[in-house]
Amino acid sequence: xxxxxxxxxxxxxxxxxxxxxxxxxxxxxxxxxxxxxxxxxxxxxxxxxxxxxxxxxxxxxxxxxxxxxxxxxxxxxxxxxxxxxxxxxxxxxxxxxxxxxxxxxxxxxxxxxxxxxxxxxxxxxxxxxxxxxxxxxxxxxxxxxxxxxxxxxxxxxxxxxxxxxxxxxxxxxxxxxxxxxxxxxxxxxxxxxxxxxxxxxxxxxxxxxxxxxxxxxxxxxxxxxxxxxxxxxxxxxxxxxxxxxxxxxxxxxxxxxxxxxxxxxxxxxxxxxxxxxxxxxxxxxxxxxxxxxxxxxxxxxxxxxxxxxxxxxxxxxxxxxxxxxxxxxxxxxx
Amino acid sequence: xxxxxxxxxxxxxxxxxxxxxxxxxxxxxxxxxxxxxxxxxxxxxxxxxxxxxxxxxxxxxxxxxxxxxxxxxxxxxxxxxxxxxxxxxxxxxxxxxxxxxxxxxxxxxxxxxxxxxxxxxxxxxxxxxxxxxxxxxxxxxxxxxxxxxxxxxxxxxxxxxxxxxxxxxxxxxxxxxxxxxxxxxxxxxxxxxxxxxxxx
Ligand SMILES: Cc1cc2nc3c(=O)[nH]c(=O)nc-3n(C[C@H](O)[C@H](O)[C@H](O)COP(=O)(O)OP(=O)(O)OC[C@H]3O[C@@H](n4cnc5c(N)ncnc54)[C@H](O)[C@@H]3O)c2cc1C
Ligand code: SF4
Ligand code: FES
Ligand code: FES
Numbered sequence: 001x002x003x004x005x006x007x008x009x010x011x012x013x014x015x016x017x018x019x020x021x022x023x024x025x026x027x028x029x030x031x032x033x034x035x036x037x038x039x040x041x042x043x044x045x046x047x048x049x050x051x052x053x054x055x056x057x058x059x060x061x062x063x064x065x066x067x068x069x070x071x072x073x074x075x076x077x078x079x080x081x082x083x084x085x086x087x088x089x090x091x092x093x094x095x096x097x098x099x100x101x102x103x104x105x106x107x108x109x110x111x112x113x114x115x116x117x118x119x120x121x122x123x124x125x126x127x128x129x130x131x132x133x134x135x136x137x138x139x140x141x142x143x144x145x146x147x148x149x150x151x152x153x154x155x156x157x158x159x160x161x162x163x164x165x166x167x168x169x170x171x172x173x174x175x176x177x178x179x180x181x182x183x184x185x186x187x188x189x190x191x192x193x194x195x196x197x198x199x200x201x202x203x204x205x206x207x208x209x210x211x212x213x214x215x216x217x218x219x220x221x222x223x224x225x226x227x228x229x230x231x232x233x234x235x236x237x238x239x240x241x242x243x244x245x246x247x248x249x250x251x252x253x254x255x256x257x258x259x260x261x262x263x264x265x266x267x268x269x270x271x272x273x274x275x276x277x278x279x280x281x282x283x284x285x286x287x288x289x290x291x292x293x294x295x296x297x298x299x300x301x302x303x304x305x306x307x308x309x310x311x312x313x314x315x316x317x318x319x320x321x322x323x324x325x326x327x328x329x330x331x332x333x334x
Numbered sequence: 335x336x337x338x339x340x341x342x343x344x345x346x347x348x349x350x351x352x353x354x355x356x357x358x359x360x361x362x363x364x365x366x367x368x369x370x371x372x373x374x375x376x377x378x379x380x381x382x383x384x385x386x387x388x389x390x391x392x393x394x395x396x397x398x399x400x401x402x403x404x405x406x407x408x409x410x411x412x413x414x415x416x417x418x419x420x421x422x423x424x425x426x427x428x429x430x431x432x433x434x435x436x437x438x439x440x441x442x443x444x445x446x447x448x449x450x451x452x453x454x455x456x457x458x459x460x461x462x463x464x465x466x467x468x469x470x471x472x473x474x475x476x477x478x479x480x481x482x483x484x485x486x487x488x489x490x491x492x493x494x495x496x497x498x499x500x501x502x503x504x505x506x507x508x509x510x511x512x513x514x515x516x517x518x519x520x521x522x523x524x525x526x527x528x529x530x531x532x533x534x
Pocket of ligand 3: 414416417419420421422431432
C-alpha cells in the first residue's frame with residue numbers, strides 16, 4: 001500500500017482548502033471505497049483528509065416538506081430514520097439491500113454517491129482500462145462483462161454504476177449540495193452522474209476539493225408508496241444485476257404519476273424516462289407495464305455475457321410496477 | 335466438538351492484554367486536529383477499555399494495528415477488501431470492518447475486539463453458544479461472526495431466521511456453518527442474554 005499522509009479536518013473550509021490545494025489528496029469519509037482503492041493501488045492519493053468530525057451527519061425535515069440528509073449520515077442511520085421510512089421507503093429499502101450491516105455502519109451518503117465502479121479490470125490495476133488509465137482501452141468490451149451495463153454505455157467504458165441508493169435519489173429528483181473552492185452550489189442528482197462517453201475517467205462535475213455537504217430530497221407524495229427491488233447472484237451482500245425503484249399514483253385505473261429508475265444496468269443510476277413518459281396517462285395494467293419496460297430497454301447495447309440483462313430488466317420493471325400498485329392503490333401514495 | 339476447536343474459541347478469551355509500545359493511559363483521548371505522515375506517528379488507541387499509544391503510519395489499518403502492533407490476533411484478515419467480515423470489530427459500539435478502517439481515524443473512539451468480549455475467564459454467552467451449537471469448523475471467520483452476532487442482538491433485528499441471515503450476511507463462512515451460527519444466535523436471543531457486553 002502506498003504511503004499516506006493524513007489530516008483530520010475540524011472545519012468545512014479547512015477540508016475544502018486542503019484537498020483543493022493538494023492535487024493528490026482526497027476526502028476520507030467511511031473509507032469503504034477509498035481505503036480499499038488506495039490499498040489496491042487504483043486510487044493514487046497521497047493525502048487523505050478525514051472529514052468525519054465535520055458536523056454533516058444530521059437528517060432534517062425541510063420547512064417546505066422534503067428531507068435534508070447530511071453527507072456524513074451513515075447508510076444504516078439514514079435507512080432506519082423514521083422520516084425516510086415514512087416519506088421515502090424506496091430510499092430505506094435501497095440502502096438496506098446494499099452492502100452489509102458493518103459496511104453500512106461505516107459508509108456515508110456522500111461517499112456512497114462517489115463510490116467507484118466494481119469492474120474487475122478497473123480494480124485489478126493492470127488491465128487496460130480507460131477509467132483508470134485514460135486511452136488504454138476497455139478490457140471489458142471483449143472480456144468478462146456479465147455484470148456490466150447495457151444502458152448509457154460507450155465504446156470507451158461499459159462499467160455499471162454500483163450504487164443502490166443513488167437509484168432512488170435519481171427517481172426522486174434529489175439535489176446535491178456542495179461547497180467547493182469557488183463557493184457553494186446545488187447540483188441536480190441526474191447531472192451529478194456523467195455518462196462515460198469519451199471520458200469515462202470523469203464521473204462527476206465536482207471540482208477537485210469540492211465537498212458534498214448534503215443531499216436534499218424534495219417533498220414527493222408519490223414516493224410514500226415507493227419500493228426498491230434488487231436482483232442479484234446471491235440473496236444478500238451483493239451488487240445488483242438489475243434493480244428497480246418504482247412508485248405510482250393511480251386514479252380510476254389510470255397512472256397519474258410514476259417514478260421509475262434502474263440500477264445494475266446503467267453506467268449511471270438510470271432514470272427510466274422513456275418508460276415514465278409512456279406510463280403517464282396509461283391504464284395501470286400489466287400490458288402497459290410491459291410495453292413501457294420494452295421501450296426503456298429498446299436502447300440497450302448488449303455484450304457477450306450481459307445480454308440477459310435486457311429481459312431481466314424488463315421483467316424487473318414489470319414486477320416493480322406491479323408491486324408498487326399495492327401501495328399506490330391502497331392509500332400508500334398520499 | 336473436538337478439543338482443538340474448544341481451545342480455538344477459548345484462545346479468544348485470553349485475559350486482557352496490555353501490550354503497549356509506550357504507555358497506558360486511563361482516559362480515552364479526544365481527537366485533536368492532526369496532520370501527519372507518511373512516516374509513523376504516535377496514535378492513541380483505546381481497545382477493550384485500555385488505551386495504548388503505538389507508532390503507526392497513517393496507512394496502517396485498524397486490523398493491522400490490532401494484529402501486528404497490539405498482538406490482538408483474534409480479529410482475522412480474510413480479504414482485506416471489505417468482502418468477508420472476518421475482521422469485524424466494534425467502534426464506539428457499532429460493528430464495522432477493521433480492514434477498511436485506518437487506525438489513525440479511530441483515535442478518541444472506543445474499539446472492542448473478540449478479546450474484550452469475555453468477562454475475565456467467563457465466556458460471553460455468544461461464545462458459549464457457538465461452542466455448544468458447533469457453529470464453526472476451521473474457525474477462521476468465528477471472531478467476526480461472534481462480534482457481528484452480539485451486535486445483531488443489540489440492534490434488535492433477530493426476530494426471525496430470515497432476519498438473522500440477512501443481518502449476518504456480511505460475515506462469510508467458507509465452511510458454511512451458517513445453520514449452526516443461526517442456531518447459536520437463536521439460543522442467546524431466546525435466553526435473553528444478548529445485551530451483555532464485557533467492555534464496550
Ligand atoms: C464489499 C462491499 C460491498 C458493497 N455493496 C454495496 C451495495 O450492494 N450497494 C451499494 O450501494 N454500495 C455498496 N458498496 C459500496 C459502499 O456503499 C460505498 O463504498 C460507500 O457508500 C462509500 O462511502 P464511504 O463513506 O465509505 O466513502 P469513502 O470511501 O470515504 O469515500 C469514497 C469516495 O468519495 C469521496 N468522498 C467521500 N465523502 C465525500 C464528500 N462528502 N464530498 C465529496 N467527496 C466525498 C472520497 O474522497 C472517495 O473518493 C459496497 C462496498 C463494499 C466494500
Ligand atoms: S468497463 Fe470501464 S472500468 Fe471496466 S475496463 Fe472498461 S473502461 Fe475500465
Ligand atoms: S478482512 Fe475485512 S472484510 Fe475481509
Ligand atoms: S468456520 Fe471456517 S470459515 Fe467459518
